[in-house]
Amino acid sequence: MSASETVRIDDLSFIQFIPAEQIAQRVAAMALDIDKKLLGKEPVFLGILNGCFIFMADLVRHCNCEHEVKFIKLSSYEGTGSTGKVISEGKLSESLKGRHVLLVEDIIDSGLTIKWITEKLQSLGVASITVATLLLKPDAIEYPVQIDYVGFEIPNNFVVGYGLDYNGKGRNLKSIYTLVE
Numbered sequence: 118m119s120a121s122e123t124v125r126i127d128d129l130s131f132i133q134f135i136p137a138e139q140i141a142q143r144v145a146a147m148a149l150d151i152d153k154k155l156l157g158k159e160p161v162f163l164g165i166l167n168g169c170f171i172f173m174a175d176l177v178r179h180c181n182c183e184h185e186v187k188f189i190k191l192s193s194y195e196g197t198g199s200t201g202k203v204i205s206e207g208k209l210s211e212s213l214k215g216r217h218v219l220l221v222e223d224i225i226d227s228g229l230t231i232k233w234i235t236e237k238l239q240s241l242g243v244a245s246i247t248v249a250t251l252l253l254k255p256d257a258i259e260y261p262v263q264i265d266y267v268g269f270e271i272p273n274n275f276v277v278g279y280g281l282d283y284n285g286k287g288r289n290l291k292s293i294y295t296l297v298e
């Protein structure tokens with residue numbers, strides 16, 4: 118195995134799981150589908166920071182529909198596990214009222230974050246909510262959430278890279294890596 122296929126972050130080792138080229142192809146295909154649905158609706162792409170920043174940057178460059186980009190910073194994870202609580206830094210803009218919103222997530226695990234933000238957007242009175250996530254852990258879902266676009270369904274293991282972190286590190290990795298137990 119070549120050195121680039123495994124990485125060490127703090128106390129944990131990770132092995133390459135989804136190569137960068139495969140991510141790029143999938144993101145481009147997702148953008149085509151999203152374009153078809155949202156063309157003419159002037160949607161707001163609302164990214165959930167921090168993890169979504171690389172996915173958002175790649176996704177928007179493949180989308181031709183006219184859209185705005187906004188972000189909100191939410192966190193529910195500490196180390197490699199969910200805290201069961203969503204913490205928000207900043208408020209959702211009132212200007213989202215009446216707009217078609219595309220939520221852009223790096224990963225959906227328990228579904229808590231998406232449930233939380235969906236309820237906030239509904240109470241603001243948005244016109245519609247569409248959810249796009251690069252990764253989904255179907256076996257980890259605990260909250261019923263509507264998910265419209267999924268890049269990859271993955272097993273219930275901790276992953277890093279392409280924007281996702283462990284203890285704030287590993288976001289810069291071009292591929293996605295999974296924890297070696």
Ligand code: IMP
Binds near residue numbers: 225227275
């Ligand atoms: P949920 O609220 O349980 O669905 O978790 C969603 C958030 O937890 C994501 O936006 C990530 O920030 C974080 N998260 C969940 N699973 C992972 C993982 O495997 N690696 C890194 N972050 C994760």
Ligand code: MG
Binds near residue numbers: 166168169222223224
């Ligand atoms: Mg996230």
